Amino acid sequence: MAEDLQISKGTKEEQYISIIQQIKGLLEGEMDLVANLANIGAALKEQFNWWWVGFYLVKNDELVLGPFQGPVACTRIRKGRGVCGTSWAQAKTLVVPDVEQFPGHIACSSFSKSEIVVPLFYRGEVAGVLDVDSEQMNHFDETDKKYLEEIVSLIN
Ligand code: SME
16 A cells, blocks of 8 residues: 555545545554544545544543544543533534634644534444544534544444
8 A cells, every 4th residue: 555645635535535535544453443434534534634633532430532633632521511511412423613612622723713522433332433623613514513523434
């Protein structure tokens, strides 16, 4: 497998379609969870250059920071807390156009203005979340939701 990503310069949808194909290639034949999460985060960061992209994993009733790309972040989040803990508790994707309007938002970085959090399921339970932050307000929409959900469904 070539290690270099091809970076798409098309529409957002074209960029997702291109990166998903490449993520499938990166995951092929590799069963290690951390290795796969690390490469997914790196591929997404390279394609979209978001402020922060990474994973939190459920460990002993808390979310614990996993592989990520971007500035240092909070290490532990309780169920129901912040956007990540709420996505976990509700087992659904949350698109937050303005983090200041989200009650209990956890500000790991003052630069983060909008956010999307997608739960990662394993055997029907939330096993973690994919969290993406942007320094722009209102950065994420239904297209991001659709394709990021597809990306996390590739992890098992
Ligand atoms: N903002 C998140 C915390 C994680 S950081 O953004 C990386 C939240 O409210 O859950």
